[in-house]
Amino acid sequence: MTPTLLLSLLCGGGGVAHAVEGAEHSTAGVQLSAFALQTPARHAIVPSLGVWASYTPRPWALTGELTLTRRAKSNDYYGINTQLVRASALAELAMGTRPMTVHIGAGPALTVSSARAEWSETDAERITRADLGVRARVALDGPLGERLAWQWQVGVASRGVYNWDYDLGAGLGVQW
């Protein structure tokens, strides 16, 4: 049962779904985001670079993402340099009444982060860890001519249970 059929049944009266179904397409591209990285005290906003690939047989879609970001902070007493790589796979609803497609999805995410802390000229320590979590996003994508595609998205992802990162980004890619 497709989501649009399900919605039609829910709305009653033999409702007619106007969502465009069956418009199968795939997109892949590069994305720049503002990444809100949760730190012990607050969220630090840092830029991130990512790639995405989506297979979209409306009203469903499968999307894979790979995101990289880095945060460096130092003062008179200490310095911290953190790199973070996140891979996620999302199962999504994909619907639209125009060539634009709305993606609403969720799935697992694996985040590998490596942080190097320095607190004197000689003392330093690097900690690397991997955290499983969940990832959810709402995205819009659409064509730019025949071959190019754009994407805009807002997402949230967890590292473990207590760390929640947010991201807001836009990307450019190809479609076929």
Add this chain to the structure above:
Amino acid sequence: MSALIRLGLAAFALAFAVGCSTLARVNGAKTLDPGQTQIGVSGSLQQGSNPLSTGTIPLPQGEVFVRRGVAPNLDMGARLYLVGVGMDVRYRFYEGERLHLALNPGYGLVVVPFAGSVRGSGSLDVRVPLIAEFELGERSSVAGGPTLVLRRQRNDFTWFIGAEDTARVLRLDAYAGAGVRYAYSQGRIILGVNADLYAQTARHAGPAYAVGADLSIIPQQVRKAPRR
């Protein structure tokens, strides 16, 4: 003291007392037809929408808004609220017989110039409401859904301890929640009442809510789109 000065002072005092950015919803999921315009006003009480209203009494917020249909299933809106502005795009991605679904991403900006130790304050936010609207009848509908608001808050301080020093405090406010709005239309007039409830996931600052009402007019007669 002239009435104009008194009015100006009252507006100035109100600007300091309001909820800065707004958390109230004024939209359903049904988009305007291309070329249609909607103009409205809204008033609400909000708590927890900014540090001033955290843990105190609800603060008032008022706004005027305008929307314009730009293409089938796509319209744009602008909001001017006390000490802030916002813009959004609404895309109806599902249209059923009585059920409509829309994504309504938007941005909001607040700038509050202060005198004294706080030199300035402001925020930039992105809002992503997912809206489902169900038509209860010819004239009424109920709409609601989840919303994520990410807000970058800025506060600039100046103080004197021997010498002048300044500091800037930045933080992220993240509101995740949901709301509901009931709308009743009579001809070209639309009356709505709304309630929103959010958790502040980034700062764990307790719940935030907004309760309000809006009144708007669509000068061009609403056209019932033919069903396919």
